[in-house]
Amino acid sequence: MATIEECRSALDTLAANLAKAEGAVRDATALERSLSCHLTDLDVTFAGKLAGSSIQDVVTVPGVPRQKAQIRLAMTGDVLVGLVGGELNFAKAWGSGRVRVQASLRDLLRLRSLL
Template sequence: MATIEECRAALERLSDGMRGAEGDVRAAAELDRTVSCRITDLDRTFVGRMTGGRIVVDDTVRGAPAERAQIRLAMAGDDLVALVNGELNFAKAWGSGRLKLETGLLDLFRLRGLL
């Protein structure tokens, strides 16, 4: 089981990858939205903002955050690490229910370049 530190590091690697993106991926990364990433097996949620082509994590809270983010992800820690390492395909994980993504339809279309 991935630790909270490994999950935070995975989010940092994802953020670093977004910063160097080009084309459609860069356009998706440039969204300015509140973000939460719930790590279900650790019962922790990273909360922050996608802004300036990065994900900025402001806090880590136990359970679900008090405020609902505009983009919400939920998955097990091992799945987050595998996803960022390229060992887990986003579409397959999403389709099988291993990963949950909740956002508005317009943002979903914009984010598909990242996913």
């Protein structure tokens, strides 16, 4: 089971990767939206904002925050680490229910290039 520190490191890596992305990925992440990732096995949520093609102002919140983000992800810590590390494919993990995504249809369509 991944630790909170390993998950935070994976999230930092993801943020760095998004910041240097180009083309369709950069365009997809040019949204300005609140973002959260609830780690179900650790019962902790990383919450921040997607802005300027990067993830910013990330805080760690115990449990599920009362204020719902515009884009919400839920998964286990191992899945987060596996996705960022390239061992897991996001579309397959989402399709199998290992990753849950809640967002507006417009945001999902815009983010589809990340899948």
